[in-house]
Amino acid sequence: MPVTPPNQLFPPNRSGGKGVLNALAARKTTREIAQTPLPAQLLSDLLWAANGVNRDAGPFSGAGRTAASAGNSQEIELYLSTAAGSSLYEPSEHRLHKVEERDVRGLGLMVAAEFVRSREDKTPHVKLRDVIIEEAYKRGLLLLPCGKSAIRFIPPLVIQRDEIDEGVEILDAALTAARRRG
Numbered sequence: 001m002p003v004t005p006p007n008q009l010f011p012p013n014r015s016g017g018k019g020v021l022n023a024l025a026a027r028k029t030t031r032e033i034a035q036t037p038l039p040a041q042l043l044s045d046l047l048w049a050a051n052g053v054n055r056d057a058g059p060f061s062g063a064g065r066t067a068a069s070a071g072n073s074q075e076i077e078l079y080l081s082t083a084a085g086s087s088l089y090e091p092s093e094h095r096l097h098k099v100e101e102r103d104v105r106g107l108g109l110m111v112a113a114e115f116v117r118s119r120e121d122k123t124p125h126v127k128l129r130d131v132i133i134e135e136a137y138k139r140g141l142l143l144l145p146c147g148k149s150a151i152r153f154i155p156p157l158v159i160q161r162d163e164i165d166e167g168v169e170i171l172d173a174a175l176t177a178a179r180r181r182g
Contacts, residue, residue: 007087007096010041012048033147037082047089047096051078065091109157114150124149131181135174141167 018026038046048066055064060071067076078089080096083103087096115132117123129149136143144152155164 007098009044009047009094009096012045012052012094013041014048043080044094047078047080048091048094051076051089051091052094053091063092109159110152110154112146112150112152114147116149128178131178132171132174135177135181136170139170139173141170141174143171
């Protein structure tokens, strides 16, 4: 497989694959998330399918996109976030432009913290994660596990500062209790 330069994507594969109805019929949720990165061609195809240029001229001005927008306003921006950082997808160039060099994965106010035994080898620490969730629950804070050893934080978008402070205090107490329990 050829190597792509940094931020350059393979040309999208615009033919083949399943039909839309077959894809919808096969759609399912899976709770297992692979630790391996997506193959370069698949990533390229997904970015193009989400917001790529599919025709030279849209209905009003500019190129048309795979993602519909009122009046071809093209207000959608697509970011790719990985452990290596975040990039903005540029549909007209079918390229990724690096915008952040660190891991900033999260969605809106949803963020996950992964618990590992060692920063060097990043071995998941499932027991610690589970004890933190248990201790937080005892104190009135509901936390959600995700992945192998992560905790998902999903506060409402209308959360108030005092509620954040209270949640952080409870989380701090849960972390302290989990450390004591070993």
